[in-house]
Amino acid sequence: MLIFFKLARRGILLSAIAIAAVLSGCEETELTAAAPESKTAQSELTLTVVDNKGQPIAGAMVTMQSDALRRVTRFTDGAGKLELSPLPNGELLVRYPGMGERRVPGSDAAGNVIALSADPQFLRKLPSSQWLELLPDGPWKKEFIVNCGTCHEIGYDRIMMGDRPRNEGEWLAAIKMMRAMDAYEVIPPDFDDEAYAGWLADNLSQSRIASLNSAAHQAAGRLAGVEITEYTLPEQDSLPHDLVVGPDGLIWITAFFYDQIWALNPDTGDTQIYPVDDSADVNAQPRALKFDNEGQLWIVNGGTQSVLRLDPESGDYLQVPVDMYAHSLDIDPEGNIWVNDYFAAQERVARVD
Structure with missing residues (x-):
């Protein structure tokens, strides 16, 4: 799933990739396909989102499947209102x-008040950022994020065992399992498994988890x-790894697996x-790309x-060996291609003329 964020009033376009769309801690959800846009959808229609006390909710997400390949999300304003006219x-x-969450037929939403109630299972939907806030700042946290959080999220399913957090032994077992799966040796040899197991158990404890609140939007x-x-x-x-906007306006994406x-x-x-x-x-594991x-x-x-040098017109490509598992790529002003060795014991780069 590729996600674009459009700041409508400023015309700024940002992009991000996610395997599962995690938007402010909300999980990806299937929606009923949209029907063709009608005159009703073109009129000025408004819905209002409130909590169970009738207070308006600013920043509520309203999502709709616009067609088989795209879905659009917009947010309620400070009064909890959203104009539906741009949505089919x-x-x-x-x-x-x-x-x-609530599902509402588009034909029933216009002019209506949609009430949302507190979710007793909100912990399951919290983003990694909130779980990581439980860990004390410092070099231990930094190393944990670099060695673990760069490959996968640190969320409910990784921290909890049923309805309780992992204990020290279970954290140690999880770390050893990750080492066994770590074909590329992302986890360094000096990562102290036993010490980190105890540190995680202490800081991701039941009492600390009880302090978490739902991830309300800021501003x-x-x-x-x-x-x-x-x-x-x-x-x-x-597992899309990288993307670039091409000179043709297309979004070029690496499909790693x-x-x-x-x-x-x-469009x-x-x-x-x-x-x-x-x-x-x-x-082949394509992972980085750039247009010359x-x-x-x-x-x-x-x-x-x-x-590889790929011709977008024909699809033909020239393959150049670089004798390393390269991670990233850049092009200098003279047109030379530079890559870096991901796994070498000593850092090195290579240049392709």
């Missing part, structure tokens, strides 16, 4: 952190100018697929230890 007909999903009223468009990608488990590059048209949601690996027994001044796309394939 279809089912609306109304959410707010710490509260239960929620300011979200009224934000519109988020999410795009469905060809495969959900592709599928040895492909995807070119997404943000339609359609995606073109470019295979970038001709090796039957090696996963001639419109050619340069790609890092870590698994095949190579750099």
